[in-house]
Amino acid sequence: MNYETLALTLSNAIEQQRFDEAINQVQALRPIDTADILALVKPSLGWQLLERLPNRSTIFSYLEDNVQVALAQEFPRDSMARLVGEMPSDERADLYNYLDQDQRDALLPALAQAMREDIRRLAAYEEGTAGALMSSDYATLGAEMNVSEALAALRLEAPDAETIYHAYVIDEQRKLLGVVSLRTLILASPEQLIGDIMVSSVVSSNVNEDQEDVAKTVARYDLIALPIIDDSGALVGIVTHDDAMDVASDEATDDFHKSGGVSTMVGRLKDVSISILYRKRVFWLVFLVFGNLFSGLGISHFEDVIAANLVLVFFLPLLVDSGGNAGSQSATLMVRALATGDVVMRDWFSLLGREAMVALLLGATMAVAISIIGYIRGDAVVSLVLALSMMCVVMIGCVIGMSLPFVLNKLGFDPATASAPLITSVCDASGVLIYLFIASKFLTV
Amino acid sequence: MNYETLALTLSNAIEQQRFDEAINQVQALRPIDTADILALVKPSLGWQLLERLPNRSTIFSYLEDNVQVALAQEFPRDSMARLVGEMPSDERADLYNYLDQDQRDALLPALAQAMREDIRRLAAYEEGTAGALMSSDYATLGAEMNVSEALAALRLEAPDAETIYHAYVIDEQRKLLGVVSLRTLILASPEQLIGDIMVSSVVSSNVNEDQEDVAKTVARYDLIALPIIDDSGALVGIVTHDDAMDVASDEATDDFHKSGGVSTMVGRLKDVSISILYRKRVFWLVFLVFGNLFSGLGISHFEDVIAANLVLVFFLPLLVDSGGNAGSQSATLMVRALATGDVVMRDWFSLLGREAMVALLLGATMAVAISIIGYIRGDAVVSLVLALSMMCVVMIGCVIGMSLPFVLNKLGFDPATASAPLITSVCDASGVLIYLFIASKFLTV
Numbered sequence: 001m002n003y004e005t006l007a008l009t010l011s012n013a014i015e016q017q018r019f020d021e022a023i024n025q026v027q028a029l030r031p032i033d034t035a036d037i038l039a040l041v042k043p044s045l046g047w048q049l050l051e052r053l054p055n056r057s058t059i060f061s062y063l064e065d066n067v068q069v070a071l072a073q074e075f076p077r078d079s080m081a082r083l084v085g086e087m088p089s090d091e092r093a094d095l096y097n098y099l100d101q102d103q104r105d106a107l108l109p110a111l112a113q114a115m116r117e118d119i120r121r122l123a124a125y126e127e128g129t130a131g132a133l134m135s136s137d138y139a140t141l142g143a144e145m146n147v148s149e150a151l152a153a154l155r156l157e158a159p160d161a162e163t164i165y166h167a168y169v170i171d172e173q174r175k176l177l178g179v180v181s182l183r184t185l186i187l188a189s190p191e192q193l194i195g196d197i198m199v200s201s202v203v204s205s206n207v208n209e210d211q212e213d214v215a216k217t218v219a220r221y222d223l224i225a226l227p228i229i230d231d232s233g234a235l236v237g238i239v240t241h242d243d244a245m246d247v248a249s250d251e252a253t254d255d256f257h258k259s260g261g262v263s264t265m266v267g268r269l270k271d272v273s274i275s276i277l278y279r280k281r282v283f284w285l286v287f288l289v290f291g292n293l294f295s296g297l298g299i300s301h302f303e304d305v306i307a308a309n310l311v312l313v314f315f316l317p318l319l320v321d322s323g324g325n326a327g328s329q330s331a332t333l334m335v336r337a338l339a340t341g342d343v344v345m346r347d348w349f350s351l352l353g354r355e356a357m358v359a360l361l362l363g364a365t366m367a368v369a370i371s372i373i374g375y376i377r378g379d380a381v382v383s384l385v386l387a388l389s390m391m392c393v394v395m396i397g398c399v400i401g402m403s404l405p406f407v408l409n410k411l412g413f414d415p416a417t418a419s420a421p422l423i424t425s426v427c428d429a430s431g432v433l434i435y436l437f438i439a440s441k442f443l444t445v
Numbered sequence: 446m447n448y449e450t451l452a453l454t455l456s457n458a459i460e461q462q463r464f465d466e467a468i469n470q471v472q473a474l475r476p477i478d479t480a481d482i483l484a485l486v487k488p489s490l491g492w493q494l495l496e497r498l499p500n501r502s503t504i505f506s507y508l509e510d511n512v513q514v515a516l517a518q519e520f521p522r523d524s525m526a527r528l529v530g531e532m533p534s535d536e537r538a539d540l541y542n543y544l545d546q547d548q549r550d551a552l553l554p555a556l557a558q559a560m561r562e563d564i565r566r567l568a569a570y571e572e573g574t575a576g577a578l579m580s581s582d583y584a585t586l587g588a589e590m591n592v593s594e595a596l597a598a599l600r601l602e603a604p605d606a607e608t609i610y611h612a613y614v615i616d617e618q619r620k621l622l623g624v625v626s627l628r629t630l631i632l633a634s635p636e637q638l639i640g641d642i643m644v645s646s647v648v649s650s651n652v653n654e655d656q657e658d659v660a661k662t663v664a665r666y667d668l669i670a671l672p673i674i675d676d677s678g679a680l681v682g683i684v685t686h687d688d689a690m691d692v693a694s695d696e697a698t699d700d701f702h703k704s705g706g707v708s709t710m711v712g713r714l715k716d717v718s719i720s721i722l723y724r725k726r727v728f729w730l731v732f733l734v735f736g737n738l739f740s741g742l743g744i745s746h747f748e749d750v751i752a753a754n755l756v757l758v759f760f761l762p763l764l765v766d767s768g769g770n771a772g773s774q775s776a777t778l779m780v781r782a783l784a785t786g787d788v789v790m791r792d793w794f795s796l797l798g799r800e801a802m803v804a805l806l807l808g809a810t811m812a813v814a815i816s817i818i819g820y821i822r823g824d825a826v827v828s829l830v831l832a833l834s835m836m837c838v839v840m841i842g843c844v845i846g847m848s849l850p851f852v853l854n855k856l857g858f859d860p861a862t863a864s865a866p867l868i869t870s871v872c873d874a875s876g877v878l879i880y881l882f883i884a885s886k887f888l889t890v
Contacts, residue, residue, distance in 0.1 A: 030666055032665055155631060155632055165610050183603055186596060186627070187600055219690050224669060224686070255701065256781045259701065269781075277778075278807060284770065286810060286814055288766065289763060292763035299761075303758075316758075317741065317873055321733065321740075321869065322733070325730055325733055328706065328866065329705050329726050332705025334714075343714055354722075357719050358719055358726070362723060420705060424865075428766060
C-alpha cells in the first residue's frame with residue numbers, strides 16, 4: 001500500500017474516532033515512515049493520532065518544519081508541552097525557532113524551568129554553527145568514578161541521552177577530560193577507575209565552528225558523536241553521526257545547485273513554490289544576459305570580418321561552447337575537490353601546471369576534430385584559423401575554470417558559486433574575442 | 446608542524462633505526478592522521494614503523510589502496526599476515542582485491558583457514574553491491590539467552606566486532622530474528638530473555654542491493670549499522686554508518702562530476718594522473734563538438750537573413766546561452782532531486798506543469814531585459830524578434846532540462862549524465878533554430 005492510500009485510510013479512521021484501528025496501522029512502521037504518512041494527513045486530524053502514539057516525539061522530530069508548525073497550531077497546550085518535553089533537545093530548539101512569537105509564548109510557560117533555559121540556550125546559536133546543530137542530551141561521567149558506578153550512572157541517564165555509546169568525562173568546570181566508550185566499560189573490570197581507562201586525546205569542535213566543518217570531522221574520524229566545547233574548553237553538547245550525515249548531504253545538494261546557477265534552496269523540490277523557484281533562478285539568468293553582452297560587443301567590433309566571411313558564423317557556437325564546456329569541466333573538478341577538502345589553497349600552483357598540460361592535450365584533440373570539419377566546409381585557411389582558435393579557447397577556458405573557484409574561495413565566497421553558467425559566459429566572451437581576433441589576422445576583410 | 450615536515454622527520458628517524466622516537470611522534474595522533482603522514486613516507490621505511498605501532502591495522506585500513514599495495518610489497522610475509530589478521534573484515538577483503546595474484550598466493554597460506562574463507566567470500570561480491578561494502582565483524586545473540594548471558598557473550602565477541610552497540614538475534618539457520626541495542630541490554634534486568642526485549646521489525650538490506658541504496662537506508666533510518674541478509678533471510682554482514690557516509694559522499698562527487706561533463710573518476714583530484722584526467726574529459730568535449738555542428742547547420746540554413754541583418758549575430762551568443770543556462774538550471778534541480786529520492790518518476794507530469802509556469806516567468810523577465818537592449822542597438826522589429834525568441838528559447842530550454850534527466854532515468858542511465866554541457870548543447874541548437882526562424886519571419890532578407 002502506498003503512502004497516499006494509507007494516509008487516506010488513516011484520515012477516515014481518525015475522523016470517525018476509530019483510534020485503535022489507526023494506531024494498529026502505523027504500529028509496525030518505522031518512525032520516519034509514519035512521519036511521511038502523517039505529513040499527508042490534515043493537521044487537525046493528524047495531531048489526534050500523534051498524541052496517542054508512544055513514540056510520538058520521535059515521529060514528530062522527523063516531520064518537515066512547516067508540518068511541525070501546522071501541527072503545533074492544533075495541539076492543545078498541555079499535550080504540546082508533553083510532546084516537546086519528550087523531543088531530543090536539538091530538535092526542540094529547532095522547533096522553537098520555527099514557531100511565531102504567539103506560539104512560543106503559549107508553549108514556554110507549560111515547560112519546566114530547566115527545559116526552558118535549555119531551549120533558549122540552544123536556540124540562541126547562530127544558524128549554520130555547531131551550536132545550532134548540537135544536542136544537549138549526552139552522558140557525562142567523573143574521572144574519579146569506577147566502572148560499576150559509571151554503568152549505574154549511565155543507566156540513570158540513558159533514557160534521556162541521544163547516545164550513551166560514548167560518555168564524556170568532565171571535571172567540576174565541565175572541562176572535557178576524555179571519552180570512554182560503552183564497549184570499553186563493559187569490557188573493563190568493575191573496580192577500574194574511569195580516569196585510567198578513558199581516552200584523553202578527544203576529537204572535539206568549537207561551538208562556533210561551521211556545520212560543514214563539523215560534518216567533515218565526524219566523517220574523517222568515523223565518529224558516532226562529536227563533543228562540542230565552548231571557548232573555555234567546557235563541554236556544551238554533542239553532534240551525532242546522523243545529524244552530521246544530513247549536513248553533508250544538504251551541503252552536497254547546495255553545491256550541486258550553485259554549480260548549476262541556482263541559489264541555495266530550502267526544502268524538497270517537490271514542495272517548493274513557483275515563486276521561490278523563480279526567485280532562486282532569475283538572478284543568474286538576468287546577470288548572465290548582461291554578461292553575454294560582452295560577447296556581443298566583441299562580435300560587433302569584428303563585424304567587417306564576419307560580413308566578408310559568413311562561414312565564421314557557422315563555427316561560432318561550436319568554438320565558443322567548447323571553451324565554456326572545457327572550463328566548466330575544470331571548475332566542476334575544483335569546486336568538488338575544494339568542498340571535500342581533497343585540495344587546499346596552496347595546491348593551486350601545482351594544479352595549474354597540470355591543468356595546463358591536460359588543456360593542451362584536450363585542445364589539440366579538439367583542434368584536429370574541428371580543422372577537418374573546417375576544411376570540408378571552408379578551405380585550408382579557415383581550417384587553420386579554427387584549429388588555432390580551438391587550442392587557445394580550450395586552454396583559456398580550462399585556466400579560467402580552474403582558477404575562478406580558488407579566487408572566489410580566497411575572496412571569501414563559496415567556490416561553488418563558480419557555476420557552470422558563470423564559467424560558460426566568461427569563457428564564451430573570451431572565446432568570441434580570440435576566435436574573431438585570430439580570424440581577422442588570417443582572413444581578408 | 447605540517448604533514449610533509451612530520452613525514453621527513455619520521456623518515457630520518459626510521460632510517461637511523463630510532464624507532465622509539467618515531468613511535469613517540471605519532472603516539473598522540475588519530476589513526477587517520479598517522480595514515481596521511483605515512484602515505485608521504487617511502488614504503489620501504491614506512492612498513493618498519495607501521496609494524497611497531499599497536500594500532501597498525503587501523504592505520505593501515507585508512508591508507509589509500511595504492512599505498513596499501515606498495516606497503517604490502519615491503520612487509521615480510523609473517524608480519525603482513527599478522528597485520529591482515531587484525532584488519533576489519535571488509536577492509537581485508539578490499540585489500541585482497543587490490544593485490545596481484547603473486548601477492549595473494551604469498552599471503553593466503555599464512556592466514557588461518559576461517560579467515561581465508563571469509564576473505565574469499567567477501568571478495569567475491571560484485572563491486573558496488575552491499576556485499577562488497579559489508580563487514581563480517583558483527584555480534585550475534587540467540588533469542589533464548591538471558592541478558593547476563595548476552596552481556597557475557599558480547600564481552601567475548603567485542604574485540605573482533607566492528608560495532609557491538611547493536612547485536613543481531615539469529616536462529617540456527619542464521620535467519621535474522623531481531624536486534625537488541627547495548628543500551629537496552631544495560632537497562633534490562635539480568636534475567637530477562639533476549640527474545641522478549643529484542644526489536645523484531647529490523648530494517649535490513651539484501652546482499653545484492655546497490656551500495657547507494659544501502660547508504661540511503663542507513664541515512665533515512667539514522668542507523669549505526671545496517672544488517673545485510675542473503676536471499677534466504679540469513680544474516681551475512683553489516684554495513685556501518687561510517688562506510689555508508691563514505692558511499693554517500695563518493696556518490697555526491699560522482700554526480701557532481703557527471704553534471705559538469707566529467708566521467709566518474711576514482712581517487713583524489715590531487716593524485717590523479719594527467720592521462721586519466723584527459724581521458725575522463727575528452728569524450729564529452731569531442732562529442733559536443735559534433736553536437737554543436739547542428740547549431741552550425743541551423744545557421745547556414747538562415748545565412749541570407751544573417752547576411753542582410755548582421756545585428757542578429759550580435760545577439761546570437763546571448764540568446765543561445767540563455768536557453769542553455771535556463772535548461773541547465775532545470776536539469777541541476779532535477780538530477781539532484783532524483784539522486785536524493787526527493788522526486789520519483791511518477792512526479793514528472795506534475796513537475797512539468799510547474800516548471801512550465803516558472804519558465805514562463807523567467808522567459809518573460811529576460812524578454813523584457815533583452816528587448817530593451819535590442820531597441821537601443823537595433824529597432825522595434827529587432828526588439829520584438831528578440832523578446833519573442835527569448836521567451837521560446839527559455840521555455841524550451843527549461844522543458845528539455847527538466848525532462849532529459851527523467852528520460853535518461855527511464856532508459857536506465859544515470860540521470861546525472863544529463864550534464865550541463867549536454868543540456869547546453871541541445872538547448873543551443875534548438876535556440877539557434879528558433880531565433881533565426883523567428884527572425885526570418887519578421888526581418889527582410
